[in-house]
Amino acid sequence: MNASHKPQSKSTIYDIAREVRASPSTVSAALGDNWKKRRISEDTVERIRAVAARQGYTPNLQARGLRHARSGLVALILPHHDNKYFSSLSESFAREARNRGLCPVIVATHRDPAEESATVRDLLSYAIDQLFIVAAHDPDAISQICHDAQLRHVFIDHPSRHAPSVITDNREGARGLSNLILASMPLPPGTGLAGVYFLGGDADQFATGDRIEGFREAMRQSSQPWDENQIIPSTYDPGKTRESLVTLHATLGGLPSGLLVNSITCFEGVLDFLGGLPEDEINRCVFGCYDYDPLAALLRFPVHMVRQRHRALIQTAYELLDTPEPAKLTVIAPEFYPARLRSSSLGT
Amino acid sequence: MNASHKPQSKSTIYDIAREVRASPSTVSAALGDNWKKRRISEDTVERIRAVAARQGYTPNLQARGLRHARSGLVALILPHHDNKYFSSLSESFAREARNRGLCPVIVATHRDPAEESATVRDLLSYAIDQLFIVAAHDPDAISQICHDAQLRHVFIDHPSRHAPSVITDNREGARGLSNLILASMPLPPGTGLAGVYFLGGDADQFATGDRIEGFREAMRQSSQPWDENQIIPSTYDPGKTRESLVTLHATLGGLPSGLLVNSITCFEGVLDFLGGLPEDEINRCVFGCYDYDPLAALLRFPVHMVRQRHRALIQTAYELLDTPEPAKLTVIAPEFYPARLRSSSLGT
DNA sequence: TTGACTTGCACAATCGATGGTGCTTACATA
DNA sequence: TATGTAAGCACCATCGATTGTGCAAGTCAA
Numbered sequence: 052m053n054a055s056h057k058p059q060s061k062s063t064i065y066d067i068a069r070e071v072r073a074s075p076s077t078v079s080a081a082l083g084d085n086w087k088k089r090r091i092s093e094d095t096v097e098r099i100r101a102v103a104a105r106q107g108y109t110p111n112l113q114a115r116g117l118r119h120a121r122s123g124l125v126a127l128i129l130p131h132h133d134n135k136y137f138s139s140l141s142e143s144f145a146r147e148a149r150n151r152g153l154c155p156v157i158v159a160t161h162r163d164p165a166e167e168s169a170t171v172r173d174l175l176s177y178a179i180d181q182l183f184i185v186a187a188h189d190p191d192a193i194s195q196i197c198h199d200a201q202l203r204h205v206f207i208d209h210p211s212r213h214a215p216s217v218i219t220d221n222r223e224g225a226r227g228l229s230n231l232i233l234a235s236m237p238l239p240p241g242t243g244l245a246g247v248y249f250l251g252g253d254a255d256q257f258a259t260g261d262r263i264e265g266f267r268e269a270m271r272q273s274s275q276p277w278d279e280n281q282i283i284p285s286t287y288d289p290g291k292t293r294e295s296l297v298t299l300h301a302t303l304g305g306l307p308s309g310l311l312v313n314s315i316t317c318f319e320g321v322l323d324f325l326g327g328l329p330e331d332e333i334n335r336c337v338f339g340c341y342d343y344d345p346l347a348a349l350l351r352f353p354v355h356m357v358r359q360r361h362r363a364l365i366q367t368a369y370e371l372l373d374t375p376e377p378a379k380l381t382v383i384a385p386e387f388y389p390a391r392l393r394s395s396s397l398g399t
Numbered sequence: 400m401n402a403s404h405k406p407q408s409k410s411t412i413y414d415i416a417r418e419v420r421a422s423p424s425t426v427s428a429a430l431g432d433n434w435k436k437r438r439i440s441e442d443t444v445e446r447i448r449a450v451a452a453r454q455g456y457t458p459n460l461q462a463r464g465l466r467h468a469r470s471g472l473v474a475l476i477l478p479h480h481d482n483k484y485f486s487s488l489s490e491s492f493a494r495e496a497r498n499r500g501l502c503p504v505i506v507a508t509h510r511d512p513a514e515e516s517a518t519v520r521d522l523l524s525y526a527i528d529q530l531f532i533v534a535a536h537d538p539d540a541i542s543q544i545c546h547d548a549q550l551r552h553v554f555i556d557h558p559s560r561h562a563p564s565v566i567t568d569n570r571e572g573a574r575g576l577s578n579l580i581l582a583s584m585p586l587p588p589g590t591g592l593a594g595v596y597f598l599g600g601d602a603d604q605f606a607t608g609d610r611i612e613g614f615r616e617a618m619r620q621s622s623q624p625w626d627e628n629q630i631i632p633s634t635y636d637p638g639k640t641r642e643s644l645v646t647l648h649a650t651l652g653g654l655p656s657g658l659l660v661n662s663i664t665c666f667e668g669v670l671d672f673l674g675g676l677p678e679d680e681i682n683r684c685v686f687g688c689y690d691y692d693p694l695a696a697l698l699r700f701p702v703h704m705v706r707q708r709h710r711a712l713i714q715t716a717y718e719l720l721d722t723p724e725p726a727k728l729t730v731i732a733p734e735f736y737p738a739r740l741r742s743s744s745l746g747t
Numbered sequence: 748t749t750g751a752c753t754t755g756c757a758c759a760a761t762c763g764a765t766g767g768t769g770c771t772t773a774c775a776t777a
Numbered sequence: 778t779a780t781g782t783a784a785g786c787a788c789c790a791t792c793g794a795t796t797g798t799g800c801a802a803g804t805c806a807a
Contacts, residue, residue, distance in 0.1 A: 114763035141480035462793035
């Protein structure tokens with residue numbers, strides 16, 4: 052790159068046109084790939100391209116977007132960035148966007164419904180081409196906005212009846228996770244301190260609802276005594292989750308025999324509390340975490356995990372947008388990561 | 400929102416103008432906040448705003464951006480999304496952007512220099528207003544591009560001589576972390592299996608260079624014997640890091656007495672290998688990780704950590720852009736998270 | 748009644764890229 | 778020479794919002 056030219060703000064097709072003594076439309080055509088149809092001579096095309104390269108020309112995508120009513124932007128709306136599951140979704144989303152020559156815009160809305168719909172409107176204003184919404188609060192409202200603006204969109208985690216959606220099979224995920232917990236509880240049924248508990252998440256939220264359902268099924272099928280009070284959806288906040296666990300611990304006089312923690316975020320709160328407990332007490336409880344984190348696989352105590360296939364979710368979402376099938380719901384099975392049990396790594 | 404109107408693509412000031420029987424320029428002024436200067440009557444303003452609200456009008460930001468040569472977009476370029484440190488930066492970056500009424504665009508370039516500069520050009524084409532670059536490969540080249548386009552930008556983690564930059568005090572961070580490791584090594588100096596090792600990261604990269612320097616200082620000041628071969632920057636890839644550790648383990652016939660793992664990403668690779676080792680062997684090695692992850696605080700073995708203050712880094716970066724001081728370098732001290740030692744949580 | 752202002756708005760140009768519609772040449776054919 | 782036809786390009790409107798400027802109607806004082 053010859054970087055020693057004048058610091059003119061940014062070169063346009065008009066600058067190039069002036070230098071080559073051609074019209075802006077000719078320049079535009081020459082830089083695109085339809086110059087044959089416009090019968091621009093190959094010679095002219097090459098002169099124009101040379102000058103464009105020398106000037107370091109890049110098209111003004113706002114102008115192009117204005118003309119085409121498109122922008123080349125695809126957006127992903129999700130609750131948070133700093134969460135392993137969501138950031139994995141981001142990573143996959145961005146990779147695929149760039150494969151398709153699109154520019155990914157990822158916005159976190161902090162589980163705030165107002166921020167969520169404001170963001171949708173904002174993104175609409177930028178004329179984004181496609182919208183992916185993860186764990187929407189009110190999918191139908193968003194669908195309405197998008198339909199009015201004729202914006203192609205797809206939901207992940209929380210489906211909409213009015214648009215294509217992809218979700219993990221949360222019910223099966225939670226059921227399988229619950230069964231993993233039940234299967235590795237050291238004490239015979241009924242002997243445990245206080246059964247298995249479901250902790251964390253937002254009961255109003257779609258995914259959590261399904262997971263609770265899966266938990267219920269597993270509990271019903273097990274020989275464990277249980278009741279609805281063992282379900283404690285304390286929100287997704289680590290602090291709140293910690294408090295719930297503190298309360299539970301005080302009430303029971305110890306940890307329950309099993310604990311299914313809904314989301315890695317809540318799990319952080321749980322860990323924080325566990326840090327203050329004696330090792331042997333922790334070891335009497337079997338843990339499960341909905342969502343996967345590689346670090347969790349080597350904690351001081353075994354943790355069963357479920358991993359949502361972020362890659363598959365994103366791929367499927369893109370494909371649903373490619374083929375204009377309306378309002379189709381795709382369900383993707385999660386993967387299970389049973390804990391390496393303590394005994395197996397004590398080796399010999 | 401009255402959602403039952405015709406699905407016209409998107410309302411513009413022209414649509415509003417037609418309905419209110421006013422000119423587009425009047426509508427534009429009325430919707431902005433300079434209608435007083437343009438002497439639009441308050442009555443007219445209110446009529447226009449009412450209609451705008453009813454039509455669900457949102458401004459076309461591409462058109463506005465085209466006119467203003469600005470877009471309202473601020474961009475953050477970083478290596479990856481799915482890394483606790485980077486995603487925390489994202490989170491802080493996005494929050495502050497929205498506080499300022501800007502739309503955050505976050506792009507991962509996977510530590511690929513070509514993708515990095517291509518992305519910068521891409522973003523330039525979208526007329527972004529400000530650019531934040533994390534862990535740039537070639538900051539000076541990026542600065543050049545940005546200067547030519549008169550784009551305000553700031554570097555994080557890897558400074559540029561030609562633009563404002565914010566970094567963590569990596570040398571001190573690594574020195575302190577090394578000292579934490581040295582201080583908690585159970586065996587007297589020289590008795591350990593093979594001293595303390597530095598593993599992971601990219602030696603060509605600025606942050607890693609500084610961290611290695613800090614490691615060297617700590618080692619020199621300690622009574623531990625050591626040499627340069629104890630520094631093994633294997634890249635940031637978990638797989639590669641694992642391989643390096645496998646080799647080291649084979650060469651030494653066991654783990655070293657101390658291991659400073661450079662980045663949480665590499666730490667994943669280390670964990671994967673450790674998972675197959677007997678517990679007592681792991682316990683003979685003291686671990687440190689550059690970067691913090693809440694989960695790492697409760698692993699089966701103690702891990703000292705250093706946390707970069709992502710919030711402060713981002714805040715400072717924004718402030719550096721606010722006040723046009725050129726090429727100022729700000730250094731921010733990291734926080735130390737010494738491991739809760741094993742004994743302390745065995746409690747009584 | 749007339750000039751001097753003010754009020755309240757409309758007109759038109761502009762940002763950069765694009766694509767439809769011409770308008771010149773050159774060359775060929777009758 | 779007149780006519781046809783292609784090649785090679787220029788001109789102009791357009792996307793939607795913004796802003797400098799102009800212009801009519803109303804108000805006021807002399």
